[in-house]
Amino acid sequence: MNAKFILAVSGAALLAPAQSFAATTTPPATSVQADVTVVGRVASLCVLGTPSSPQIDVGQMAATSGTRVGKIATLPAQSVVLDGSFCNFGGTMLTVDATALTNLDDGGVAPPANFARAVNYTATASNWAGINAAATTAALGDGSSATKTGLGGTQGTPKLSAINLEVSNFTVPTDSLMVSGRYQGAVRITLGPAGVE
Amino acid sequence: MRKLTAMFSLVLALGGAAAAQAQEATGSTTDTKSLSVTGNVPAMCAGGTITSGAGTFPLGVLIDTTTGLLRTDLAAPDKVLAGSFCSTRSTITIGATALAAQNFTSTAPSGFSRSVDYTATAQGWTVTPAAYTTGAAANAAATQTRASAFSGDITVHIGDFATTGGAALRPVADNSYLGTVTITLATAN
Numbered sequence: 001m002n003a004k005f006i007l008a009v010s011g012a013a014l015l016a017p018a019q020s021f022a023a024t025t026t027p028p029a030t031s032v033q034a035d036v037t038v039v040g041r042v043a044s045l046c047v048l049g050t051p052s053s054p055q056i057d058v059g060q061m062a063a064t065s066g067t068r069v070g071k072i073a074t075l076p077a078q079s080v081v082l083d084g085s086f087c088n089f090g091g092t093m094l095t096v097d098a099t100a101l102t103n104l105d106d107g108g109v110a111p112p113a114n115f116a117r118a119v120n121y122t123a124t125a126s127n128w129a130g131i132n133a134a135a136t137t138a139a140l141g142d143g144s145s146a147t148k149t150g151l152g153g154t155q156g157t158p159k160l161s162a163i164n165l166e167v168s169n170f171t172v173p174t175d176s177l178m179v180s181g182r183y184q185g186a187v188r189i190t191l192g193p194a195g196v197e
Numbered sequence: 198m199r200k201l202t203a204m205f206s207l208v209l210a211l212g213g214a215a216a217a218q219a220q221e222a223t224g225s226t227t228d229t230k231s232l233s234v235t236g237n238v239p240a241m242c243a244g245g246t247i248t249s250g251a252g253t254f255p256l257g258v259l260i261d262t263t264t265g266l267l268r269t270d271l272a273a274p275d276k277v278l279a280g281s282f283c284s285t286r287s288t289i290t291i292g293a294t295a296l297a298a299q300n301f302t303s304t305a306p307s308g309f310s311r312s313v314d315y316t317a318t319a320q321g322w323t324v325t326p327a328a329y330t331t332g333a334a335a336n337a338a339a340t341q342t343r344a345s346a347f348s349g350d351i352t353v354h355i356g357d358f359a360t361t362g363g364a365a366l367r368p369v370a371d372n373s374y375l376g377t378v379t380i381t382l383a384t385a386n
Contacts, residue, residue, distance in 0.1 A: 043226075044226045045225065045226065046225070046226055046227055046228045047228050048228040048229070048230045051230055051232055053232075054232060054233075055232060055233050055234075055235060056232055056233070056234045056235070057234075057235045057236065058234070058235070058236040059236060059237070060236070060237055060238070060239060061236045061237065061238055062238045062239065062241070062284070064239070064241060069241075069243050070241060070243055070282055070284055075236075078234075080232060082230065085228075089226075101234055101235070101236055103238075111346065112345050112346050112347055112348070113348065114282070114348040115284070115346050115348065119236065121234070165232070167234055177282055177284060177346070177348055178238045178284060179238065179284055179285070179346050180238045180239055180240040180241065180284040180285040180346070180384075181237065181238060181285070182235070182236075182237050183235065183236045183237060183238065184233055184234065184235050184236075185233070185234040185235075186231055186232065186233050186234060187231070187232050187234060188229060188230070188231045188232075189229065189230050189231075189232075190227060190228070190229045191227065191228050191229075192226055192227030192228065193226055193227065
């Protein structure tokens with residue numbers, strides 16, 4: 001019953017336009033034209049490529065012989081590439097937050113005299129703007145004050161490039177002896193609009 | 198009823214598409230990547246260097262030339278090992294060998310002895326100095342443990358000299374009596 005009632009109302013609605021056409025005297029146009037605006041937008045986007053290595057492992061850090069035995073050895077710089085990084089708008093910059101390596105195995109207790117439980121370094125992110133983003137950590141021997149931030153210059157136009165992240169210049173506060181154990185720090189690299197941290 | 202059903206289905210389909218679009222939209226104006234930086238320092242110990250003269254305790258003449266018995270005032274300046282360190286929990290162990298005649302190597306005749314016992318101690322590393330007495334049946338204090346990394350001087354002392362076999366024995370004549378004191382620093386678990 002309900003289905004039959006709906007069909008009757010629909011039929012009346014279709015008759016009304018036919019009566020309207022019969023009353024007009026204007027001949028039908030052979031063609032009509034209308035402009036339809038097509039709009040869209042592209043969101044501002046920055047994407048960092050996948051790091052060539054998810055971790056930077058500098059390995060064994062202490063000299064085991066010679067005059068610097070027990071102190072930090074000369075460690076080579078380490079590089080990671082973030083290929084395919086891009087921003088599709090101008091006015092962007094890199095930011096680097098670097099956290100010193102600190103000892104994971106000593107329970108976080110203050111080291112004995114003449115020892116340190118932190119390793120500082122410089123993290124530099126390059127190949128984006130004229131000025132690289134660089135941060136040099138300045139942790140104390142007890143591992144406190146471990147994080148530093150560095151801002152790069154502004155890239156004025158959209159850019160696609162391989163960003164290079166280098167970690168180098170490893171030092172120990174006051175060149176102290178190093179407490180044994182595993183050490184870990186972190187580098188966070190951010191790509192985004194300039195002036196926004 | 199069929200129309201209503203169709204419209205409802207369309208809404209569901211549109212809703213699904215919107216959800217799919219939201220899932221694909223992963224970019225933003227800012228992107229961040231974090232990398233860990235790791236390294237390690239091995240447990241190690243270094244013995245440092247002897248700063249107080251050569252590596253020998255010079256005792257001179259061992260006997261009282263009047264009685265032929267061991268002198269009771271034998272002494273030698275302490276030795277200091279400077280710059281010793283361990284980068285972790287450690288033990289210090291001291292060992293020693295009795296002063297023994299180097300030329301008179303046969304068994305000493307009755308009433309004589311060819312060796313001199315003594316006690317060697319190493320202090321400055323642990324609260325209780327490591328100590329070793331030559332000729333003793335046991336040397337429980339020879340090894341001491343330090344719970345943390347440490348860097349400091351170790352002072353080595355020798356004393357409490359005694360003729361092996363008893364104070365009534367006389368050391369045999371020999372131009373060279375030689376013993377050895379050994380200090381060992383080792384990482385401990």
